[in-house]
Amino acid sequence: xxxxxxxxxxxxxxxxxxxxxxxxxxxxxxxxxxVSIDSSEAEKQPGFEGFFSAKDVPGAxxxxxxxxxxxxxxxxxxxxxxxx
Numbered sequence: 001x002x003x004x005x006x007x008x009x010x011x012x013x014x015x016x017x018x019x020x021x022x023x024x025x026x027x028x029x030x031x032x033x034x035v036s037i038d039s040s041e042a043e044k045q046p047g048f049e050g051f052f053s054a055k056d057v058p059g060a061x062x063x064x065x066x067x068x069x070x071x072x073x074x075x076x077x078x079x080x081x082x083x084x
Contacts, residue, residue: 020049027078034076 001007025042039051054061054073061075062068074083 024084027081027083030080032078
């Protein structure tokens with residue numbers, strides 16, 4: 001389908017009416033303990049609609065290709081720069 005141009009990719013799909021984009025907050029420090037999360041600066045941005053963290057994930061907050069051993073949103077510590 002890719003060769004013939006029939007494959008549909010996310011960039012090919014029109015944004016739905018009132019659709020939203022997400023921006024991820026990434027760790028700026030490696031091997032750091034999360035003391036608090038302050039979303040006040042994000043809330044001041046034009047078009048801000050909401051802030052979501054690990055406590056907002058229904059069910060398990062774990063992902064992984066073979067073993068679900070990685071958090072979607074870090075809860076207590078981050079292991080590297082750039083972790084969500």
